[in-house]
Amino acid sequence: MARKAPPRRPLRKHKRNGEAGTPRAARLEEVARMAGVSPITVSRALRNPGIVAEETRGRIARAVKKIGYVRNFNAGALASRKTTTIGIIVPTIMDIGFSEAIHGFYDTLGEQEYQLLLGVSDYSEEEEERLVRDFLAHRAAGVILTGVSHGPEVRRLLTGMAVPTVEFWGLTQNPIDLCIGFSNFDAAYAMTRHLVRLGYKKIAFVSPLIGSAMRDNDRTRDRREGHRKALRDSSLSIDENLFASGRLDFQSGAAALLELVEKRPDVDAIFFGNDVMAAGALMECQKRGWQVPKKVAIAGFGDSDLSTIVQPALTTVRIQRHAMGKRAAELLLERIAGNTQVPKIVDLGFDVIQREST
Amino acid sequence: MARKAPPRRPLRKHKRNGEAGTPRAARLEEVARMAGVSPITVSRALRNPGIVAEETRGRIARAVKKIGYVRNFNAGALASRKTTTIGIIVPTIMDIGFSEAIHGFYDTLGEQEYQLLLGVSDYSEEEEERLVRDFLAHRAAGVILTGVSHGPEVRRLLTGMAVPTVEFWGLTQNPIDLCIGFSNFDAAYAMTRHLVRLGYKKIAFVSPLIGSAMRDNDRTRDRREGHRKALRDSSLSIDENLFASGRLDFQSGAAALLELVEKRPDVDAIFFGNDVMAAGALMECQKRGWQVPKKVAIAGFGDSDLSTIVQPALTTVRIQRHAMGKRAAELLLERIAGNTQVPKIVDLGFDVIQREST
DNA sequence: ATGGCGTATGGTAGCGTTAACACGTCGTTG
DNA sequence: CAACGACGTGTTAACGCTACCATACGCCAT
Numbered sequence: 001m002a003r004k005a006p007p008r009r010p011l012r013k014h015k016r017n018g019e020a021g022t023p024r025a026a027r028l029e030e031v032a033r034m035a036g037v038s039p040i041t042v043s044r045a046l047r048n049p050g051i052v053a054e055e056t057r058g059r060i061a062r063a064v065k066k067i068g069y070v071r072n073f074n075a076g077a078l079a080s081r082k083t084t085t086i087g088i089i090v091p092t093i094m095d096i097g098f099s100e101a102i103h104g105f106y107d108t109l110g111e112q113e114y115q116l117l118l119g120v121s122d123y124s125e126e127e128e129e130r131l132v133r134d135f136l137a138h139r140a141a142g143v144i145l146t147g148v149s150h151g152p153e154v155r156r157l158l159t160g161m162a163v164p165t166v167e168f169w170g171l172t173q174n175p176i177d178l179c180i181g182f183s184n185f186d187a188a189y190a191m192t193r194h195l196v197r198l199g200y201k202k203i204a205f206v207s208p209l210i211g212s213a214m215r216d217n218d219r220t221r222d223r224r225e226g227h228r229k230a231l232r233d234s235s236l237s238i239d240e241n242l243f244a245s246g247r248l249d250f251q252s253g254a255a256a257l258l259e260l261v262e263k264r265p266d267v268d269a270i271f272f273g274n275d276v277m278a279a280g281a282l283m284e285c286q287k288r289g290w291q292v293p294k295k296v297a298i299a300g301f302g303d304s305d306l307s308t309i310v311q312p313a314l315t316t317v318r319i320q321r322h323a324m325g326k327r328a329a330e331l332l333l334e335r336i337a338g339n340t341q342v343p344k345i346v347d348l349g350f351d352v353i354q355r356e357s358t
Numbered sequence: 359m360a361r362k363a364p365p366r367r368p369l370r371k372h373k374r375n376g377e378a379g380t381p382r383a384a385r386l387e388e389v390a391r392m393a394g395v396s397p398i399t400v401s402r403a404l405r406n407p408g409i410v411a412e413e414t415r416g417r418i419a420r421a422v423k424k425i426g427y428v429r430n431f432n433a434g435a436l437a438s439r440k441t442t443t444i445g446i447i448v449p450t451i452m453d454i455g456f457s458e459a460i461h462g463f464y465d466t467l468g469e470q471e472y473q474l475l476l477g478v479s480d481y482s483e484e485e486e487e488r489l490v491r492d493f494l495a496h497r498a499a500g501v502i503l504t505g506v507s508h509g510p511e512v513r514r515l516l517t518g519m520a521v522p523t524v525e526f527w528g529l530t531q532n533p534i535d536l537c538i539g540f541s542n543f544d545a546a547y548a549m550t551r552h553l554v555r556l557g558y559k560k561i562a563f564v565s566p567l568i569g570s571a572m573r574d575n576d577r578t579r580d581r582r583e584g585h586r587k588a589l590r591d592s593s594l595s596i597d598e599n600l601f602a603s604g605r606l607d608f609q610s611g612a613a614a615l616l617e618l619v620e621k622r623p624d625v626d627a628i629f630f631g632n633d634v635m636a637a638g639a640l641m642e643c644q645k646r647g648w649q650v651p652k653k654v655a656i657a658g659f660g661d662s663d664l665s666t667i668v669q670p671a672l673t674t675v676r677i678q679r680h681a682m683g684k685r686a687a688e689l690l691l692e693r694i695a696g697n698t699q700v701p702k703i704v705d706l707g708f709d710v711i712q713r714e715s716t
Numbered sequence: 717a718t719g720g721c722g723t724a725t726g727g728t729a730g731c732g733t734t735a736a737c738a739c740g741t742c743g744t745t746g
Numbered sequence: 747c748a749a750c751g752a753c754g755t756g757t758t759a760a761c762g763c764t765a766c767c768a769t770a771c772g773c774c775a776t
Contacts, residue, residue, distance in 0.1 A: 024439075025497075025519055027732060038756050043734065053754060068518055071495040074441070075732035077432040078761045081382075082734095085496075093460055099451045106478050110485075115492050118476040120464050127468075134473050137429040138443075139383075160426055161383055250667040283667050309608045309641050385762060396726050401764060411724060433762035436731045440764095 026069040034063040046071060077139055086332065087135030088144040089119040089128055091211065095248070096304050097321050098146070101168065104325020105144070112333060114141070123211030125151040136161055142332045148172035148179060149218040164335040168328045170219055171347055178335060180328050180346040184219045187317045187350040188226030191271055191299055194352045196234040200269035200297055203231065206256045208248035208274040216245070223273050223301065242267060246277065253280025257296075267296060269358065275300035275307050275316055282310050282357065297358040312356030320348045384427045392421040404429060435497055444690065445493030446502040447477040447486055449568065449575070453606070454662050455679050456504070459526065462683020463502070470691060472499070481569030483509040494519055500690040506530035506537060507576040522693040526686045528577055529705055536693060538686050538704040542577045545675045545708040546584030549629055549657055552710045554592040558627035558655055561589065564614045566606035566632040574603070581631050581659065600625065604635065611638025615654075625654060627716065633658035633665050633674055640668050640715065655716040670714030678706045 032039040037056060045052040045060045052060070063069075077083045086109060090098040102118075109116060117138060119131035129151045135143050136157060142164040145154075148171065155176050158165045165177035172179055188205075195203050205227045207220050216224075224243075231238055241263040246252030253272060257280075260267050272278035278300030285292050292298055292312055300307055303318035327346065334342045390397040395414060403410040403418045410418070421427075435441045444467060448456040460476075467474060475496060477489035487509045493501050494515060501521055503512075506528040513534050516523045523535035530537055546563075553561050563585045565578050574582075582601075589596050599621040604610030611630060615638075618625050630636035636658030643650050650656055650670055658665055661676035685704065692700045 023520075025732095029732080039732090040734075040757085041755060044755090047734090051754080056754080068514075070491065070515070070519065072436075072497065072732055073495045074432045074435040074497055075761090076734070078430075078436055078763085079732080079734035081761070083432070093451060093457045094454070096452075096454070099457055102451055102476075103478070110478070115496065116476045118460075118474050120461070120468070133428065137431045138473065139430065139432055156426075157428070161428065250663060280667060283669065286669055305608055309638060311641065311644055383762095386764095387762080397762090398727085398764070399725060402725090405764090409724080414724080430762055433731090434764070436733085437762080437764040439731070 101325035108329035184222035185226035188223035192230035250280030253277030254284035257281035269297035315358040459683035466687035542580035543584035546581035550588035565603040608638030611635030612642035615639035627655035673716040
């Protein structure tokens with residue numbers, strides 16, 4: 001119940017900033033006093049040195065150094081309603097693809113005085129939503145999300161607070177704000193058509209399962225569907241025995257290979273949804289003395305540096321992992337800067353890289 | 359110059375919060391009004407639901423949902439002088455070891471309502487210092503640093519603002535605050551001693567060079583020195599032709615192998631400072647039909663999943679990458695919680711893993 | 717009754733910064 | 747030579763929240 005209790009007598013002067021309390025970080029005002037200027041001038045000297053007279057700037061710099069003043073972004077953010085914080089969510093950082101994308105962001109953000117809030121969703125939409133909420137609570141200047149399928153709340157939150165947003169690693173006609181990536185469907189389609197062109201007829205597909213929940217996701221699904229479409233368009237029958245799945249690691253790649261060979265001994269090519277699994281399978285073939293691609297052709301997805309180092313070198317789909325991150329950050333920054341000319345949808349494409357394994 | 363300019367006439371009432379301005383995010387007060395309570399009660403319901411009556415909490419929850427209220431951590435941090443932000447700096451995220459450590463942090467932090475500010479220093483002390491400064495400007499509740507050697511300012515800043523700090527991935531007797539890791543010196547020493555015990559006499563060492571500056575760092579140096587010490591303690595001569603270095607990638611691993619074989623054809627074992635380079639060398643041997651370990655033994659460092667998948671499986675030093683991150687976060691949180699019983703220095707040790715390559 | 721205690725809630729001030737405006741000085745211009 | 751703009755700096759009032767104290771009420775032990 002709301003109880004209105006008018007104060008009886010004047011409250012004691014409320015001083016939180018007790019003189020004998022915990023030592024506090026220096027404030028702008030103390031720097032100002034030492035430099036003989038007002039706080040606002042110090043603030044300006046720190047954020048936009050150009051508009052403060054050279055001599056004043058020098059005195060301020062000395063005072064800052066002497067006192068050991070460190071800015072308080074929280075207070076600044078509150079007063080200006082602006083931050084230099086960017087939030088980014090990836091499903092995992094154990095996949096070199098996402099690591100490389102983050103590396104790409106850094107190439108752009110690092111030079112721009114932005115800070116990076118990192119969220120790892122473990123492929124969970126609930127977790128992603130929680131992270132977005134945290135980013136908004138920090139009043140992040142922008143948000144970068146992996147993929148183009150998110151919980152409904154995510155979209156509502158982001159558009160509601162009008163936060164510049166980039167979705168990367170996939171494409172959609174209806175992005176939350178901006179989107180940059182490639183078509184997983186088209187990429188898988190292209191690879192399977194490529195394998196057909198090389199003469200393979202019994203082409204298997206292996207879906208990587210991910211996260212602690214061992215699910216697939218929209219990106220994996222798109223790839224599988226692209227593969228199926230390519231088979232149909234090539235008048236090849238679709239046999240469910242030519243589909244397998246497994247955890248995204250070397251061991252499961254090897255296991256998927258064995259499972260497929262067991263179910264369909266005449267399988268002549270296997271298209272793995274991820275390079276890591278393909279490399280695992282390649283190693284297994286080598287152990288067993290199976291000739292690749294003679295006994296079975298193997299293709300991957302992602303063009304990680306593994307693919308050139310394994311024997312035989314892996315045929316795979318190259319995607320612009322680093323560029324995806326770099327460009328995503330660039331787009332976001334332009335959007336934050338208020339540039340309205342930013343393209344909404346950027347397709348970075350992909351390349352089918354033919355090597356020795358097919 | 360400080361000019362005192364007393365205001366002539368009363369300033370116009372200053373309203374930033376113009377009614378026709380940009381739409382603003384909802385405030386606590388609006389939620390409070392709708393729920394018929396005071397702002398402070400809403401604040402409590404959000405941060406510590408237990409102390410608010412169930413019924414009140416319900417009304418508040420409904421109001422929050424209806425208005426679409428999102429907390430403002432900046433204002434909260436300013437008022438309470440506390441944050442739930444942890445800053446972490448790694449030299450790179452392209453190394454699976456650091457990725458796994460970050461993954462480890464997440465296992466601890468994610469459940470604890472903390473947010474992660476990520477900094478990538480690219481092995482630069484200047485950049486590390488800049489990042490620490492940024493974290494402090496955010497008033498991070500704690501900071502995690504890679505390695506135990508930092509610029510002098512870093513230590514001063516961190517101790518000056520009394521921020522709980524964990525250094526990981528190395529050990530020192532004089533940590534900034536806490537430190538958790540293993541001895542790079544001892545680990546390399548142990549591996550070289552192991553190789554000597556296996557009968558190898560001409561044991562080479564390859565230092566990975568890192569960052570855009572292509573330098574080594576304290577960790578690499580420690581490993582190299584550990585190796586040298588092991589040679590001395592084994593009465594083996596130290597030949598500078600048995601040392602090489604190269605960029606931390608597959609190709610450079612292969613190149614270092616060839617360089618060493620060229621300089622000293624009788625080299626019988628090569629200890630790579632990193633698994634990735636060792637794997638690259640292994641691939642090269644395979645390409646050339648060189649028997650490992652018959653022609654030359656190869657050992658790595660890090661026990662990445664590569665090491666079990668290559669042929670022959672790689673002898674390496676296992677370090678607790680995931681545990682290092684997880685424990686680092688645990689220590690930090692206890693420290694933040696004010697627990698004074700936290701151990702200052704935690705040695706996670708290492709294991710020499712003998713496989714087929716030596 | 718009286719006092720003490722635990723639970724639930726509220727008023728007020730202040731956290732450290734910046735936006736918005738104001739003002740004084742100087743050199744330029746009509 | 748007044749008007750004007752550019753420049754450098756200052757005053758004031760927020761920004762949205764939480765710490766600190768205070769209050770109101772019910773309950774139980776004196």
